[in-house]
Amino acid sequence: MTPDVLRYSAFTTRPAGGNPAGIVLDATGLTDAGMLKIAADLGYSESAFLTPGPDDRTYTVRYFSPKAEVPFCGHATVATAVALAERLGTGDFLFRTQAGEVPVTVDADDDGTLRATLTSVEPHVEGVADADLAEALAALDWPAADLDPALAPRISYAGARHLVLAAATRERLAELDYDFERLAALMRRLDLTTVQLVWREDEFTFHARDPFPVGGVVEDPATGAAAAAFGAYLRALGLVPDAAELTVHQGADMGRPGELTVTLREGDARVRVSGAAVPIP
Structure with a gap:
């Protein structure tokens, strides 16, 4: 049936x-x-x-x-x-x-x-080996100079593993044309679900894109698991207060704009991610 x-x-x-x-x-x-x-x-x-x-x-x-x-x-x-x-x-x-x-x-x-x-489940954040970071940037065709030095590369987990890379400009984030198989191979080796590419608009507002070649998809339009991992990343690196509400915009570059709200609570390591949902006719 x-x-x-x-x-x-x-x-x-x-x-x-x-x-x-x-x-x-x-x-x-x-x-x-x-x-x-x-x-x-x-x-x-x-x-x-x-x-x-x-x-x-x-x-x-x-x-x-x-x-x-x-x-x-x-x-x-x-x-x-x-x-x-x-x-x-x-x-x-x-x-x-x-x-x-x-x-x-x-x-x-x-x-x-x-x-x-x-x-989310209990999150954790870990470093990225220099060789793995270099391979990720090569697969993305991103020069290292295009990264935001204020947001260091990390692997973050809040139910699934995501490599967080921050672009220095919105223009860098908008230009996504990567080597699908090369990035997929790296992600399989590191057990990554997506690569969380972000740009910081202001203290609490971010824009994101998530390549997802290991799932057979070029890009994920709005990624709640990555948003949860990103909230944990920001708190672990001291980039936002222990209690904060963040807005992540994702999907606009694909023509499918979405908005994710990420909430951090003081004294609770878990991350909350909120959003609406509607049936597709």
Whole structure:
């Protein structure tokens, strides 16, 4: 029996914006190969597959790109939580992922727009070997002089691993034309999900792009897992206060603008990422 597949776009209030995700609300009985085939047929950067838990607010969730399973996906989490809230009402959900337990809360704005806030697993940040950084820059065709010296390269994790590289200018970020296979090979070796390319507009506002060749996708339009990892990165490097609300703009260079809100709380290492999601007709 073919399961029902929902299509939602996350981190936007318009179906043509943000990042599309496939959602299967009941994947009971689907094999790994079956989930991978659905994800590949959809062609979105990730799709979420749910197995109901002991109540209608708890689910085991698995995420597949067109090429492989990934441990965690932020935009599919936000999209899935909004889809559930449309059917079950707003409030709290618990997603059991391969990365760990991810609580998600859905609230309604005054205009009725549903917004989901996920709480990441415990993050951590590590350095990047000089040779690996040089290989990443070569694959991107970015001269080292085009990096922002105030935001040092790091690998950050908040459910999935992302290499964070900061461009010195918005123009550098806008010019993305990379060696797909070369970057994919490096990412597989370092177990990276995306490369988080960012530019800092002001103290709390950033623009991002995320190459995702290991998932079979040139670029991810709005990346919640990377935004969570980026929030952890900024705090670990002392680039923002321990308590802060950040805005990440992503997808504009692809014609799919999205907006992600990243919240850091003092005394809590976990990172919260919020955004709207809407069905795709």
